[in-house]
Amino acid sequence: MQTLIQSVLALQGDALQTVDVLLADRHIHTVAPAGTLSTEAHQHVVAGQDKLLLPGFVNGHTHSSQVWQRGLIPQLPLELWLANVFDSTPQQLNQFYWGAVSTAVDTLLSGGTCLMDHAYVIPGQEMETVDALVRGYRTVGIRAVIAPLLMDLPFAAGLPSGCLLPQADSPRSVAHLLALMEALIAEFHDPDQGIYIGLGPTGFHRCSDSLLQGCSELSHRYQLCYHTHLLETRAQQRLAQERYGHSAVRHFHDLGCLGPRTSLAHAVWLDDADIELLATTGATVVHNPVSNLRLGSGLAPILKCLRAGLTVAFGCDGAASNDAQNLLEAIKLGTILHTVTDADYQHWLTPAQAVELATVGGAKGVNLSDCTGMITAGFEADLVLYNLNHPSMLPCTDPLQLLVLGRPTDVVDAVWVQGRQVVGQNEVLTVDIAALHHALRQSSLNLRHPQTQHHAVEPHYRDVMLSS
Amino acid sequence: MQTLIQSVLALQGDALQTVDVLLADRHIHTVAPAGTLSTEAHQHVVAGQDKLLLPGFVNGHTHSSQVWQRGLIPQLPLELWLANVFDSTPQQLNQFYWGAVSTAVDTLLSGGTCLMDHAYVIPGQEMETVDALVRGYRTVGIRAVIAPLLMDLPFAAGLPSGCLLPQADSPRSVAHLLALMEALIAEFHDPDQGIYIGLGPTGFHRCSDSLLQGCSELSHRYQLCYHTHLLETRAQQRLAQERYGHSAVRHFHDLGCLGPRTSLAHAVWLDDADIELLATTGATVVHNPVSNLRLGSGLAPILKCLRAGLTVAFGCDGAASNDAQNLLEAIKLGTILHTVTDADYQHWLTPAQAVELATVGGAKGVNLSDCTGMITAGFEADLVLYNLNHPSMLPCTDPLQLLVLGRPTDVVDAVWVQGRQVVGQNEVLTVDIAALHHALRQSSLNLRHPQTQHHAVEPHYRDVMLSS
Secondary structure (H helix, E strand, C coil): CEEEEEEEEEEECCEEEEEEEEEECCEEEEEEECCCCCCCCCEEEEECCCEEEEECEEEEEECHHHHHHCCCCCCCCHHHHHHHHHHCCCCCHHHHHHHHHHHHHHHHCCCEEEEEEEECCCCCCHHHHHHHHHHHHHHHCCEEEEEEEECCCCHHHHCCCCCCCCCCCCCCCHHHHHHHHHHHHHHHCEHHHCEEECEEECEHHHCCHHHHHHHHHHHHHHCCCEEEEECCCHHHHHHHHHHHCCCHHHHHHHHCCCCCCEEEEECCCCCHHHHHHHHHHCCEEEECHHHHHHCCCCCCCHHHHHHCCCEEEECCCCCCCCCCCCHHHHHHHHHHHHHHHCCCHHHCCCHHHHHHHHHHHHHHHCCCCCCCCCCCCCCECCEEEEECCCHHHCCCCCHHHHHHHCCCCCCEEEEEECCEEEEECCEECCCCHHHHHHHHHHHHHHHCCCCCCCCCCHHHHHHHHCCC | CEEEEEEEEEEECCEEEEEEEEEECCEEEEEEECCCCCCCCCEEEEECCCEEEEECEEEEEECHHHHHHCCCCCCCCHHHHHHHHHHCCCCCHHHHHHHHHHHHHHHHCCCEEEEEEEECCCCCCHHHHHHHHHHHHHHHCCEEEEEEEECCCCHHHHCCCCCCCCCCCCCCCHHHHHHHHHHHHHHHCEHHHCEEECEEECEHHHCCHHHHHHHHHHHHHHCCCEEEEECCCHHHHHHHHHHHCCCHHHHHHHHCCCCCCEEEEECCCCCHHHHHHHHHHCCEEEECHHHHHHCCCCCCCHHHHHHCCCEEEECCCCCCCCCCCCHHHHHHHHHHHHHHHCCCHHHCCCHHHHHHHHHHHHHHHCCCCCCCCCCCCCCECCEEEEECCCHHHCCCCCHHHHHHHCCCCCCEEEEEECCEEEEECCEECCCCHHHHHHHHHHHHHHHCCCCCCCCCCHHHHHHHHCCC
């Protein structure tokens, strides 16, 4: 199967050029100057006029099951928000299937071809939960890394200055969790089908050192992405100092958990030494600007990270802390937000740089930079074709600036993932969208419940975090 | 003509209730408990199930002609960005007409029923320019306040520490400008038709005291809105100290320009004394969060303003500094952005508060709080009906949170402005949308030109603003 995209404005390195792009099976076969590739009878030919072709973006961090919690959780700091999230987490396998489908659809229709699902899995039904997610992602045909959230410390351990709350949850042992991960890898890791398993310890705040290290060993053994939350909040920064006597970055480094396959979600509360240290390891920072504002987590030092040579990717984070799963929105905010941290505009992110973070940076963050993130011969064909004639892309000025700094809507004309076309004329071709919407409408009725803003942990949180 | 909206979830004060709403001619006639108003033969009946009815938002600050500069101007601080904007400002009257139409359409389809156009007008063709804008707004049927940008100081006067650049512009005299405003008021101010003229001195940085005061006198005489830029940038804060020896807020106050009809765009660089002083005057601050990040202007102290009792409204600002004109996007960002300025989450804006700023606050900012911004009997019918069944509003959790914190798209089912339905089934009913898009596509070809990031003023700017 070959597809020839003719005379299309496409990203080549950091510039736009008009080219012909030939896809053969799952790969980009040839990229050549416009008009130089002739059509052949067996090819599917796509006219590139008034279109823009970019590598697919990567959503570097989300939690697909939170689709069911969109619009549900009040604006609270992470630690109090989490208590509310736990109370309303879905527990039905079909909700996990539809959560994956919904997340995949939103990703494709906002320019993404790959996502990192830092996935909640139902305790005792871990295999079944991941199976539901895999079915969802394979049905839609998106590339997905599934990194089940692992933890072996109770919720209260994640708060600074201890907390005397009784704990309802009974965490699993490290050995149990690592054996589970080996089983998940054996059963579901399938790069040919675009499905990957990652190691996803929740974060240092909920994990023992032996769990963090055990995940790292599996990551090395199977060459898999190691993905974790890092210093999302000021409370976590304080907790690390209490528990280790130094920064969490230093602790991860000392445990041997940082390397080129590591991606770290949030990384808001890094100091300059953390940034320098991270840059030496080849790890990727995943920036989730909408979630960081929604939860009041703070302004991640993204411009400093980039100047230190760190790789940065973008993420939406889950729908409970970003009530939309739109990559273009996250990229826009991540592009304009950091002007307030640096008066010198020569350091500000440009639209072209933002696209590089979302593609090349995103691919590196999910350990796939050898096959996706660029429009170049030999790479897999993960491509998004945007409609430059859409009203939200008018007038016809700078296409990248309109895409990144505008508010494009319904502009994704076509998407290919591993060479397979999964979106055409702004419609996902692979899944019954009406059934998805029906499922969201029906099941949400069962989930609706009063917002439980006030949680038993709140007095402790206010005492520790707001009294100084 | 009567319209009965039956059994609709509607904002009543700060809570949602299911009610029947009867519109008669241009007014809201009755709001009653659901099921209590019976239909009559001559009424247009609208089913309110699965819908949300809100007062129309007000876009408190934009510049409609910048529609033509979407995607064109690089990310630069205001002072350098402005130089680029001047270079590419449209000069054809039909561009002003279509700019108004485009701005009005984007406003309606993102929940707005009224806008403040702080309008560039072609020198020497001021009457014709405003005529084009009025035709655009009346064609679409939106409520619009047109406040022509007035200035009598050269561009270089708006920079701190002076600037030796030769000036191409030759500002008009105060007398000329005020006479022009009187003529515009006489010709175009027409509240019955939803068209208002406002006094719009650009800002203290480009205006003499006599122009600022002359505008204030006209505002008092004709009871019109007084709208101006205030302390958008750190450079303006420094300029005020240089020129007056005290804050720009104090200066406006001493000139007698601050009062309940005053609305102040941006107000980023306010100190605590400024906020206290503003609160005593009854003035409104218009918050433009997207533009403020796009230009690196800073974080406006919105939470402090609200706690001091100031009225705050939202604005999109022009499309050259916010490459979209979507009110829901500006409201979302303005709601979540300020968490980083205050660790106490009890001070954060809720979705319901954000809607109040966008409606009641917005109405006050354009001097129309006696007739728009609330769903209450006797007010004019400026109403927006949202589709809660749209995929971007699923699952069915909290409607206000989904609207404000999600990324709603194509959810505006119907809009009434002064009782006239101007949107139905997410389509603007009053204007030929295809003709608008054709105009944007065609004329934009003539505007495309290389981005002129580097301007002669740049060395001075860097020397003054970045060297310390």
